[in-house]
Amino acid sequence: MLHLIIFSxxxxxxxxxxxxxxxxxxxxxxxxxxxxxxxSLAVEFLLLGAEFVAAVQVIVYAGAVMVLFVFVIMLLxxxxxxxxxxxxxxxxxxxxGVLIGSLLIAWVLVQSGTRSVAVGALPGPPKTIGWLLxxxxxLPFEVTxxxxxxxxxxAVVLASPQESAQxxxxxx
Amino acid sequence: xTPNLHLCLIPLLPLAGAAINGLLGKRFSRQTVxxxxxxxxxxxxxxxxxVAAQFSALNIPHVETLATWIRAGGFQADFAFYxxxxxxxxxxxxxxVGFLIHIYSVGYMWEEGxxxxxxxxxxxxxxxxxxxxxxxxxxxxxxxxxGVGLASxxxxxxxxxxxSAAAAGKKAFIVNRIGDFGFLIxxxxxxxxxxxxxxxxxxxxxxxxxxESGTGLLxxxxxxxxxxAAGKSAQLPLYVWLPDAMEGPTPVSALIHAxxxxxxxxxxxxxxxxxxxxxxxxxxxxxxxxTLTALFAATIGVCQTDIKKVLAxxxxxxxxxxxxxxxxxxxxxxxxxxxxxxxxxGLLFLAAGSVIHAVGGEQDMRKMGGLRTKIPWTxxxxxxATFAIAGFPPFAGFFSKDAxxxxxxxxxxxxxxxxxxxxxxAFLTSFYMFRQWFLTFFGEYRGEEHSNHADDARTGxxxxxxxxxxxxxxxxxxxxILAVLSVCGGWVGSVRFDNFLSPALHSGSPVMxxxxxxxxxxxxxxGLLxxxxxxAAFGGLGLxxxxxxxxxxxxxxxxxxxxxxxEAVLHKYYVDELYAILFVKPLxxxxxxxxxxxxxxxxxxxxxxxxxxxAQHVSDAARHMQSGNIRSYAxxxxxxxxxxxxxxxxxxxx
Amino acid sequence: MVPLSYYLVLGGILFACxxxxxxxxxxxxxxFMSIELMLNGVNLSFVAFAAEWHALxxxxxxxxxxxxxxxxxxxxxAVIIAVFRTRETLNVDQVNLLKL
Numbered sequence: 001m002l003h004l005i006i007f008s009x010x011x012x013x014x015x016x017x018x019x020x021x022x023x024x025x026x027x028x029x030x031x032x033x034x035x036x037x038x039x040s041l042a043v044e045f046l047l048l049g050a051e052f053v054a055a056v057q058v059i060v061y062a063g064a065v066m067v068l069f070v071f072v073i074m075l076l077x078x079x080x081x082x083x084x085x086x087x088x089x090x091x092x093x094x095x096x097g098v099l100i101g102s103l104l105i106a107w108v109l110v111q112s113g114t115r116s117v118a119v120g121a122l123p124g125p126p127k128t129i130g131w132l133l134x135x136x137x138x139l140p141f142e143v144t145x146x147x148x149x150x151x152x153x154x155a156v157v158l159a160s161p162q163e164s165a166q167x168x169x170x171x172x
Numbered sequence: 173x174t175p176n177l178h179l180c181l182i183p184l185l186p187l188a189g190a191a192i193n194g195l196l197g198k199r200f201s202r203q204t205v206x207x208x209x210x211x212x213x214x215x216x217x218x219x220x221x222x223v224a225a226q227f228s229a230l231n232i233p234h235v236e237t238l239a240t241w242i243r244a245g246g247f248q249a250d251f252a253f254y255x256x257x258x259x260x261x262x263x264x265x266x267x268x269v270g271f272l273i274h275i276y277s278v279g280y281m282w283e284e285g286x287x288x289x290x291x292x293x294x295x296x297x298x299x300x301x302x303x304x305x306x307x308x309x310x311x312x313x314x315x316x317x318x319g320v321g322l323a324s325x326x327x328x329x330x331x332x333x334x335x336s337a338a339a340a341g342k343k344a345f346i347v348n349r350i351g352d353f354g355f356l357i358x359x360x361x362x363x364x365x366x367x368x369x370x371x372x373x374x375x376x377x378x379x380x381x382x383x384e385s386g387t388g389l390l391x392x393x394x395x396x397x398x399x400x401a402a403g404k405s406a407q408l409p410l411y412v413w414l415p416d417a418m419e420g421p422t423p424v425s426a427l428i429h430a431x432x433x434x435x436x437x438x439x440x441x442x443x444x445x446x447x448x449x450x451x452x453x454x455x456x457x458x459x460x461x462x463t464l465t466a467l468f469a470a471t472i473g474v475c476q477t478d479i480k481k482v483l484a485x486x487x488x489x490x491x492x493x494x495x496x497x498x499x500x501x502x503x504x505x506x507x508x509x510x511x512x513x514x515x516x517x518g519l520l521f522l523a524a525g526s527v528i529h530a531v532g533g534e535q536d537m538r539k540m541g542g543l544r545t546k547i548p549w550t551x552x553x554x555x556x557a558t559f560a561i562a563g564f565p566p567f568a569g570f571f572s573k574d575a576x577x578x579x580x581x582x583x584x585x586x587x588x589x590x591x592x593x594x595x596x597x598a599f600l601t602s603f604y605m606f607r608q609w610f611l612t613f614f615g616e617y618r619g620e621e622h623s624n625h626a627d628d629a630r631t632g633x634x635x636x637x638x639x640x641x642x643x644x645x646x647x648x649x650x651x652x653i654l655a656v657l658s659v660c661g662g663w664v665g666s667v668r669f670d671n672f673l674s675p676a677l678h679s680g681s682p683v684m685x686x687x688x689x690x691x692x693x694x695x696x697x698x699g700l701l702x703x704x705x706x707x708a709a710f711g712g713l714g715l716x717x718x719x720x721x722x723x724x725x726x727x728x729x730x731x732x733x734x735x736x737x738x739e740a741v742l743h744k745y746y747v748d749e750l751y752a753i754l755f756v757k758p759l760x761x762x763x764x765x766x767x768x769x770x771x772x773x774x775x776x777x778x779x780x781x782x783x784x785x786x787a788q789h790v791s792d793a794a795r796h797m798q799s800g801n802i803r804s805y806a807x808x809x810x811x812x813x814x815x816x817x818x819x820x821x822x823x824x825x826x
Numbered sequence: 827m828v829p830l831s832y833y834l835v836l837g838g839i840l841f842a843c844x845x846x847x848x849x850x851x852x853x854x855x856x857x858f859m860s861i862e863l864m865l866n867g868v869n870l871s872f873v874a875f876a877a878e879w880h881a882l883x884x885x886x887x888x889x890x891x892x893x894x895x896x897x898x899x900x901x902x903x904a905v906i907i908a909v910f911r912t913r914e915t916l917n918v919d920q921v922n923l924l925k926l
Contacts, residue, residue: 007828011836018843018863027855034859037840041866048833048877053885057869060892065862065899072903073855078916094807094849097814102842104814104821109831109838132886144893151897158904162911800922802857806848 007047010040025080031069038062052126175230177223179253180238182263183302185216190295197288206278209291213274213298217267224260232256232675235308235372242311249369254308258676261507262305262439265514269431270298272650276522277423279647280529290330290421297323301432305439310359310369313440317355317404320433321348327428328420340416347413351403358396365389371443378446387453394447394454397440398461405437405491407465412748414488418480422525425480430487430521431514438494438510442503445677449501455585459499463593466492468745470600474607475731475742478535479524482608486561487517489601493576496594500586502579504673508666509572515661516560516569519654523554526643526651527612531619537611539619546640549648551613553655558609560658562602563709570709571662573598574702581701591701595708602712610720833874840867854906854918858899865895 017036024030038061045054133141189212197205233256242249255263274294281290300323304316322345329341362369366377384390401407406414417429428434441448441458448455466489473485490513497506528535530547544551560567563574577598580590617640642648719726731738740746797808840863847860869888876884906916913921 004828007832011832014836015839015843018840021856021859021863022843022847022850027853027859030856030859034863037863038866041840041870044833044836044870045873047828048873050873050876050885050888053869053873053888056889056892060896061862061866065896068899068903069855069859069862072906076855076907076910076916078853078855091850092807093811094803095846097807097811098842098845098849101810101814101817102838104817105838106835108821108824109834112831128882129885129889132882133889136883137886137890140890144890148893148897151901155900155904158901159907798924800924802918802921803849803852810845810849 003047007044010043010047013040014044027073027078028070031066031073034069035062035066038066052129175226176236177226177230177234177255178219179223179234179236179255179306180251182216182219182223182267182306183299185212185219186295186298186302188212190292190299193288193295194292197292200288202282202287205288205291209295210271210274210278212295213267213271216298216302217271220263220267223255224264227255227260230255233372237308246367247363247369249309249311251312252308252370253306254371255306256676257673258439258442258507259305261511261673262435263302265511266298266301266305266432269514269518269654270301270427272653273423273427273431273518273522276426276525276647276650277421279644280423280525281421284421286330290327293323293326293330294423294427297327297428297433301436304436308371310362310371310374313443314352314355314359317400317436317440318352320428320436321345321352321404324348324417324428324433327424328417330420330424334419336416337419340413340419344413344417347410348403351400351410354396354399354403356400358393358400361389361393361396375446378450381450383450383452385452388451390447391451391454394444394451395457397444397447398454398458401437401441401495402461403437404440405434405495406488407437407461407492407495408468409747411465411469411488412751415481415484415744418478418484422480422521422528425484426518426521426525429484430517434487434491435494435510435514438491438498438506441495441498442507442677445498445503448498452585455499455501457499459496459580459585459590462492462495462497462499463590463597464492465489466496466597467593467600468492470597470604471741472744473604474600475738476604477538479527479537479540479608479612480521480535482537482604483517483520483524486520486601486605489597490517490561492597493573493594496580496590497576500580500583500590502576502583503677504670505572505575505579505666507673507677508669509569509576512560512568512572512658512661515654515657516557516567519553519557519651519658520561522647522651522654523550523557526550526647527554529643529647530640532640534619537608540612540617541615541619542613542617543640544613547642549642549651553648553651554613555609556655556658558605560662562605562712563598563705565706566659566663568658568660568662570706571666574705575666577705578698578701595705598705599708599712602709603716604712606713606716607720610716614721615724830874830878834871837867837870837874840864840870843867852918853916854909854921855903855916857918858902858906862895862899865891 014037017033020033021030042054042057189209192208193205233254236253238251241251281287300316300319304313307313325341325345328344329338331337362374366374403410414429418425469485469488473482476482494506494509527550560569563570577591577594580586580594581588844860844864848857851857869891872884872888
């Protein structure tokens with residue numbers, strides 16, 4: 001019972017945050033809504049017994065990635081969106097497509113009638129996750145670390161300020 | 173064991189001459205070109221003479237196969253040559269007269285451009301004509317048939333820059349084609365029913381059939397063959413090309429349109445005599461067509477003023493006689509007349525060419541006159557020919573024409589109607605030939621002093637050349653030889669000629685054998701009929717003398733008196749105009765409106781154009797998908813993903 | 827006791843919102859954030875199934891997703907900065923030089 005209440009409350013907060021992201025015109029508002037979403041998702045993870053993932057969600061996702069977003073918004077001084085004419089296709093095909101897709105999935109899910117999930121604890125200590133990471137999933141782990149390295153380098157190169165022609169001549 | 177006479181060489185030698193002159197002649201001098209042309213043609217003639225010398229030692233018919241040509245299922249046709257009495261006669265006539273005309277042409281065409289081309293075409297013609305005559309099956313004959321049509325087209329349109337000459341060439345070829353269509357259908361019928369086109373097999377097959385009453389297979393074949401012959405030999409209704417063919421140089425008119433090509437039809441009908449003898453209806457059609465053509469052409473010839481056109485209509489008329497002979501069953505008489513006609517008609521054309529050459533290109537007889545003292549050799553040779561064609565004894569034409577008229581009267585297929593029309597036509601023939609004789613050679617010279625030496629009514633650069641001169645020797649020698657033949661050619665006599673040809677022409681004909689067995693004495697004696705035809709000949713001479721020598725103002729008065737009728741005859745009974753309205757104009761209109769505009773332009777071209785346009789429109793529409801707008805790409809992705817999910821759900825739910 | 831399908835529906839709603847945001851928003855940073863939203867929805871599904879089947883691999887996979895999302899965000903934002911420098915705009919409709 002409590003399970004259901006907590007799930008519903010934080011589920012509603014999640015959806016509200018997501019809808020708010022769509023509705024807001026200023027990107028900073030959208031970013032903060034997204035943080036709300038991530039926070040409530042962390043609680044959902046806890047309900048499902050994934051403490052480690054919840055922690056990583058809050059620390060990495062909400063704490064690092066969103067902060068990065070906010071920094072960029074402030075750096076670029078993004079203002080409110082103008083209402084320009086966009087793509088008709090997106091509105092015409094995309095939104096109905098999304099609706100149809102999600103309705104279909106929802107219908108399938110409701111039909112299949114799954115059994116309930118208990119408010120669970122991790123089926124094992126967090127040590128197990130570590131074990132999995134460094135044994136069964138070692139290769140993806142290492143590849144992902146290389147990926148992150150590349151991303152860092154790419155970000156540095158792309159975002160570094162470009163020298164103007166004068167500076168080039170001066171450095172010569 | 174039959175000796176190999178290398179018959180194939182007889183056509184192939186002129187072909188070699190044509191090839192050499194045609195491909196390399198441009199660089200040769202005139203002497204070289206003439207030497208090559210005359211050499212190869214003369215060689216063919218020499219070979220023909222040599223073959224004739226060997227003739228009695230051969231098995232007749234003598235067949236030589238050169239190579240296999242078609243072998244398709246049960247049907248076989250080879251390059252094979254056939255020698256019997258009939259083809260021997262044709263061979264000698266074609267090579268002999270052809271050679272003489274080649275010699276004449278050297279002199280006649282000396283001043284012309286395209287000298288090598290002329291002789292190449294002339295030799296090419298000899299090749300095709302000899303193929304036609306020596307062929308051992310109808311298919312090879314058809315090749316020769318078509319080939320002489322081609323050579324005729326090339327030679328009629330020799331001066332192709334002249335519009336009327338080019339048009340005349342086309343007309344000849346197209347009208348011939350109509351006849352060839354009939355010939356082809358006959359060939360198809362033969363293949364279907366006899367299984368072969370070889371003379372031997374066809375005639376064997378035909379001999380096993382009886383005489384048809386009414387219509388049947390043999391009648392159909394005969395009628396269709398006659399259609400082909402009518403086209404090639406200028407009979408009603410396909411004669412219209414021959415007068416126009418006078419646009420070609422005079423030696424061409426002599427060789428092709430008098431002596432040899434137009435006689436191909438007569439040869440073909442005679443060769444197929446076995447078929448005709450068993451199809452009385454076809455024979456009757458042949459005789460009627462021949463007789464009517466003879467009369468029709470003779471009436472037109474009476475009013476013509478161009479010296480060559482008179483001879484053209486005269487040719488049509490004489491060919492009508494030959495078909496009349498074939499139609500009444502006297503095939504050998506038809507061939508006899510073919511031979512004598514080759515002599516005197518060839519001579520008439522060559523002499524006319526000599527006259528035209530002498531007066532510097534003028535062809536209208538009303539502008540000639542009094543030439544007999546100025547060009548005596550031409551005069552005397554042409555006189556011989558004129559007397560021959562009019563049927564005066566003892567000239568050649570008398571014997572053959574008289575034999576035809578006699579057979580027309582007495583043959584079981586004949587009737588006195590043919591004879592009567594034939595006699596009247598003989599009278600007309602004599603009349604218009606002597607009319608031409610008087611107008612050209614007697615009286616006062618009515619033309620202006622000619623100023624150039626060019627031939628055949630082409631405008632050339634005028635050069636001061638004021639006298640009428642005789643032709644060079646190279647042109648006169650063939651005239652003399654042909655004149656001698658015109659005089660003596662008939663002396664072989666119709667009976668001896670008939671006996672010579674009978675193995676070829678009388679084998680196994682039931683009706684003729686019946687007739688020979690039950691021949692009753694004709695009610696009228698041959699002597700009476702002969703004298704009537706002699707009277708007709710003299711009558712024509714007398715009337716011509718009266719109208720054109722004695723009282724030259726009379727023809728004009730008569731023409732004015734018979735005004736409407738005269739105009740019709742003068743305009744050749746408006747047949748050309750009729751054909752233009754009935755056939756030519758609808759054909760051209762149909763081609764333009766239906767075939768070109770309707771189908772080619774509006775269907776085929778439109779399909780291609782429209783499919784190209786359609787492709788362009790489709791790509792134009794599809795272009796809008798790549799807009800560079802990220803959101804629209806995202807929209808497409810979302811829509812596509814939704815479609816995939818829907819499909820998977822649907823699949824999973826089944 | 828919450829049925830599994832509730833969690834999945836919630837994940838689906840988040841995903842749908844993310845796609846919708848991607849389609850209707852004009853600011854490129856907002857579009858990026860919509861992408862993050864989509865990834866979050868997917869993460870929820872993974873964890874839900876991991877709980878359902880008592881398989882920890884689901885959670886490990888979520889870990890990887892988060893790492894990749896972080897790397898992608900970093901690079902993507904760097905690209906946005908570079909584009910902003912040249913085009914002076916964050917409106918995605920105006921970055922359309924690739925149109926035909």
